[in-house]
Amino acid sequence: MSVAPRAATSAADLGLSDRRRSRGLRAGIRDNVTPYLLLLPTIAVLVGVLAWPLYWLGRISFEHFGLEELIAHKGTWTGLDNYREILGNREFWHIVLRTVVFTVVNVGLTMLFSTLIALLLVRMGRFMRVALLVGLVWVWATPVVVAITIWQWMVDFQFGVFNWAITKLHIANLVHYNWFDNSLTGFAVITAVVVWGAIPFAAITIYAGLSQVPQELVEAAEVDGARPWQVFRRVTFPLVKPIFVIITSLSIIWDFQVFNQVWIMLENRPSPDYYLLSVFAFVSSFRVSQYGLGAAISVVMVLLMLSVSFVYVRQMIQISEVDQ
């Protein structure tokens, strides 16, 4: 529904002279071309930074591509060999499962805490709300590498303030307790960092959505005797559902490909217990120079992510259609 056809129709409806009508038509064609011309730079950029690398990724995933091929800029076609090797590798499926569980936990915690904080923001007084928002934006503004390094120091096995505080408070004796010795506690720390970093965006967006909910609807429900939980579930949530859908799908996409938090936290040397799909793909490519294998892992990862987010994207499109 671009503006141009509508303008043309209205010109016709007004019963203007032939000459003026033809000029209007020409203007219509010009108006039809202009949007595409304006899109060209964007398309060129997208092809350059997205389509071209994706083409290479796909191509390399069907090739034997090691150091020799990297230097020669030329791989050898091996068909589905890389995919067969990955899909037949039991460790790969462990990593897929680990990545899925990691994503579910992280997205769940992100959504839970963000919603709670957003609800809190709605109910707060002006001063506290600004204070909390500033705090959230601060977290958001912290560069991820800096944030991870600070967390790493805080949970350091020897000098970390976290172990020190827990020990001083007599909650537990964490002297020389290494969180990363065990991948379960290690992932707990990584999850904390990921969720901590994801909350600001999600919470502020949900808060923005909540502040759009008409107060009359909430009041009407309360007059009818609805409890707070019922108000949220039956009135507020359905109204801001599109926001939840989009934040959830974005979180899934982000958390499915978490890399920095694992890689930097574990000093560029994560043990296999810490491999997520992204880390596995990186190690296969850049650590052992099996770029074909690494590319195939990335392709599988993209496909998995697409299938997961497809549901959400479809729902999103439906919502936007309804909304219009």
Next chain:
Amino acid sequence: MNLRYVVAAALAVAVAAGAPTAGARTDGADAAKATTLTVWLMTDAQGPDWAAVVSAANRAFEAAHPDANVKVEIQTWGDHLTKLDAALAGGRAPDVIELGNTETTKYMAAGALANITSSKARFPNNKTWLKALTGSCTYQARLFCVPYYAGARAVIYRKDHYGAVGMRKAPTTLDQFVSYGKKVMARHKGDSNYSALYFPGKYWYAGMAFVYDYGGAIARFKKGKWVGTLNSPQAIAGLTKLKATVRALSRANRSGTEANQWTVFSQGHVGADIANGWEWGLISDPKIGDPALAPVLGAFPMPSHKKGKFMPTFLGGSDLAIPASSSNRALAVDWIRAYTATPMMRQLTSAAGVIPNTTSLVGINASKPTLAPFARAATSSWFVPTAPNWVNVENAQVLQNMLAEIFTGRRTIKSAADRASAQITQILNSR
């Protein structure tokens, strides 16, 4: 309803936040004025004594080539190969690179390094180069790099701490050393950070020495195929002894690495560590260490479990190579000649404490109490399997992860060794 705008704004912000921040890349705009020779050296060359040698070599080189200037870029061992691969793929590799002697084979086999056989006669001391390093530079009878320096590890210890429990001279067996260490631990039981032998979990150069001491090996070549052998009875015996030793004497991070262990040593909570010769100077360096420690430091070769023998030490070292894609090959050869010239190597040997690249200079350190133990340790050594793919085992952290699993108890020694052996077999035999 305004919800649509909120969604749109959220998406816009998400896209903006997700956009990668492009790193500025400075192009060689000054190339027209003079030729810039880019040299990648490792972090070790940052120490004050070492850096002095590098600048002396640069001055000598630039005096001979007024139209060229040298740009030395310091790399870290953890990621220099990743960077090198990226540079090779992008066709912007440096002109000279330092490679560890376990890293060269893969690059020689892949054709990444320039064949410098015809220039061999022009390099200083080429007839007396250390055999082990020359071997790591030779592939199919052609020369692809120049030996740079070697290093052997020995025990650096606090004479005051170990002297207090009655250790007057170097222990002659591993058990004797461990029993002294246990006494030192007992004397420092008030210090919960104290290690009688600081041994971070992923210190595989030192860890594998135990395997070789008990007659084991990382991998062996059998019937045309590499086989990981860390689960052999000998290797298991070595790993068992290693775990007991580390558990008894070390409170270092069981999943940590030996990077910067000299800094930890200089903080006073360490009785001994297994270190390269040049770390002695770093521990007592006024800037990054503690000069007060200089008089109480001592060193001895790590004793074997067999009386009177030394535990084999990893014969590490570095080579200097020229990537095949370098357009300044002649200049690069000249720079390497300047840097490995006899006066430079002599200074590097005596001041920085390395084992020089030529046997003609090995005698320099024999009379020095700070360096002689390392030279003696080098008489009994082990080296990694000479498979072209070996460095991939290092890069995949197979041994580091196995050791961390053993020390933390995440896996039993047998199960960790089985898994590592299988991985090594797979990596060494892959194309």
